[in-house]
Amino acid sequence: MNDSKLECLLIRIDNFSINRTEILLCIHFEISTQTMLSQSNLNLPGITQNVSKVLTIYTGGTIGMTLNENGVLAPVPGQFEPRIREDMNFHDPTYLPQEPEWLVLPSLGDEKRVLYKIKEYDPLLDSSNMERSDWKRIAQDINDEYKNYDGFVVLHGTDTLAFTSSALSFMLQNLGKPVMVTGSQIPIYQTRSDGKDNFVASLIVAGTYDIPEVCVVFNHKLLRGNRTVKVNCEALDAFNSPNYPPLATMGVSINLNEIYINRPPLIEPFSVQLSMDANVSLLRITPGMTLNQISGALSASVRGVVLQSFGAGNIPSNRDDLLTELKAAIARGVIIVNCTQCLGGSVADAYDASSEIFEMGVIFLGDITMEAAYTKLSYVLSKHAWSLQDKKDMMKTSLRGELTVKSAKLNTANRLGNVIVMEKILIQNSSVVNSAIEEAISFDQTKVIELLLKHGAQLTRPPLEVAESLCAAAARGSVKRLQSYQTAGVDLSLPDSSGRTALHMAALHNSVDVVKFLLNHVDDINQRDILGLTPLEYALRNQSTEVIMILNQAAKS
Template sequence: MTSLARALSNSKTSDAECLDSLPNAMRNCTLHGSRREVRVLVINTGGTIGMKSHNDVLSPESNAFVEGLRKLTTFHDEQYAQDTGLYEFYDTPDKTLVLPNPSSHAEERFKRSYKDNKQVVYTFLEYSPLLDSSNMSTEDWGKIGKDIEKNYECYNGFVILHGTDTMAYTASALSFMCEHLGKPVILTGSQVPIYEMRSDGRDNLMGALLIAGLFVIPEVCVYFRNKLYRGNRVTKVDTGSFNAFASPNLPPLAKMDVDITVNWDTVWRANTSTKFRVRTELNRNVGLLRLFPGITAATVRSFLQPPMEGVVLETYGTGNLKEATDRGVIIINTTQCLRGTVSKVYATGEVGASAALSKATDKASLILNAVPQELEAIRDALAPPLACAAAKIGDVEALESIREMGSYLSVGDYDGRTPLHIAACEGHLKVVQYLLEHGSSVHSRDRYGDTPLSNAVRFRRKDIVRLLRKTGAHLSREQLAVSGTELCSLAAHGDLDGLQIWHLAGAVLNTPGYDGQSALSVVSTGVLLRFLLLPYSPKNTPLTHLLYVVRPGT
């Protein structure tokens, strides 16, 4: 499946939205050597990073960002684009760029920073008009979320260019709106426009693109000044420094030094088997109240009156707000300090505890590990192959033991294959269920570009394909493009089981192959004809009845 080149697709279908963007001609875009492409969608909402100076005043300039980056060799490899027919493959060539391949680096220590030698292709979606972050509203958050949802299956990661003033607010909102997220969504921007000589924008954008394309970190994050922060644990702390953001109570998820170091112990691990979705229904009757010495009870009482339904308090103790909580108002109590939490060690705080206050603690808070650094290094080196070995033999107890050691079960072995890849190949349904419940990503790719879903299709594990699809796994754009050829081959050989497994995985049965024929045109048996036509035939018609009564082999 992954060895085939990009292929023809000339039909549109609601079953696979990505097919809508495929060209109507055969493209010979075979990737050279061991290169594999990953796709990132860059949503440009506006912000300082893309502004230009006009009459000594910074203002956004539409449709200029991409062409500016195209001229920078660090952001676009024109030779690669020409050699592989990149512009012919994508319907928006004027909005698509590709980062240089790491093999262009002379020193091996720089190549290590890249994962599996993958090439990052990124496409821009620019808002018109560009937004001022200080005027960002809940409707704008919803628009960003829906654009992610619409393009979710077509890209490996997402980068959102945003103004710094309200970037932390947008990141926090999206982190709750994007439910069951399985791919990285990274917000970034800059203090100085990217066109200026001393801009932080180039490093911020490059880092965000690399992490979004090369790592499966299933969170909404903020990337700034070589650090990746959890989106709902970050705040802007400095308006005049390139170190503009910080996450006081949680260390960065990743750091960009000579090597890209990901703190996998801190990365959020999903424990759900539900597909990704965006929830845009937000309640506006929520307020933020900062308490100070001398604030009157009447002021607080007035603030809590209807239609207020939720309150975030910045306090210096838990306090007592029993009347409001009895009325059903949700109260989140947080400290005014950058570090630490509110405490109930004092008498007034104990009264607040009896009032059933909700503390604003993150479920994914870092669990400090007391293991010495040397033992952690040994654990991190041994855990991936041990976990893969346990997955191969279907040993859930061994996986549980490895997880209890603090190991992240979504980290791959030397080939990038995760335990979920192995379990999908071997058909161990219980292992797959366990791994999904403990944060394994269905979107992880090995060095050959295979996902757990493509492995399950190859080895015809129907139950596992169903479970992975339920969890949000999908075939890639390239796999959908070549699926027509695979389907034609299966139909020509009378392989109903193979057709069924591809259909379960999300392939469209009437997708044409390399020669323009579909599986339906090469079908040779009645049972295959029945299977291929039923999805496209109206119910209770003479054709439907005929297909059901045709016997195999007729």
């Protein structure tokens, strides 16, 4: 915020009798507002349309390799950006000739022009050499440049790409911008290369889509980073998300599956946790494994264990030595989580071979991937302010959409909007209705919401949290989400901690359809926030011509 804006803000604050906490809220809001309003303005000469800025972090991997004198693939430092700059598919030199440090994607038609820079690591790494320190470096770079770019692309080798994307999803806290992780099976310089499509698609998504997640872009699919696994070391379709649908598919057009995107209900400042506990081991159960193998994974220095069990969470129940070792580790405070060795599906205490470890305190993580379980445990164990019970509770909680925490049947019925199935489930277990209504709202299932209300469901979240969700929905232009809340009986004029309502946010973000919808469902269109501003004043500040006209007409009627 510059001095003149701060002075104006302090004048406005002086006109209100508000306390120090409210002043801090005002300043935080003003900074956030100005950032949102200026995101697309680079202040570079020669720009005639909206642009977005993307930072590409090139860590290494096959995508930038060439054959060396020994006939094997190896990265060549300092080569990637110059060669990309010479390729007309990656750079339009006519758009900003006076700004040579930028690369510019060719025109995407009506979309924003995507400007990007490449930060190359030294040394460039084969992904097999990636470690926690490299995750920390990537996270730190994103943190350092977070305010300067609209999105980020991480170029990475494929072997450990799923580990890195999972780790970043936890380390980047309250992420509000897209972070795309990609690579290739064939170097980008070769005539036939998947790297070209993967890189361009990543830049487009990072620069033009509102997806506040760490994602993997590969072979025309956009996958949630912490749901991704490498499934093939030779095919171009190298990655999959076995237990969660793609966030988008990329054919002739990019088809975004909006309902599957993970958007946090609260808007909090972005932050980074750089520490990741290294005292985490993997214990993969195998037939006839020795006691030494078991003991090694459960050694005294270990603080967390990812137990990879057979099938739906089973281990050999006739191995007393294994059960004794697990029980002893839990007794000394080791957190042990259970995930399946299978590519898809969940663990559950449905069999005798799994019930005993469940009862002794092994945490069953449903449909989480091994990579996500490993990195999440490392992340949670680094939260030194949390108690041991807090950490266990957080492992069971879906922090970034990494696991499905609801009843499998209820979750499936809810997402599909299958009212008949829902009715049967609710008759059998009416206690789930309050948690189920949150799920139904998150997937905009109006009929399911109505059914749950009939069975006595109520939103139990505090009004302030609901207000934050309403504002977030309005900011991203989601009429469907607001309709879902309205169906659930929510007052759409609830103010958040800064006094803003959904109508304020719709006016600020020029969401015409949301404004039109809200005008039919709020009583006071001149509700003022903590700064004394009405939705119309937000629209005026943002020069949202159509919204200004609609609000003025509504005020006269």
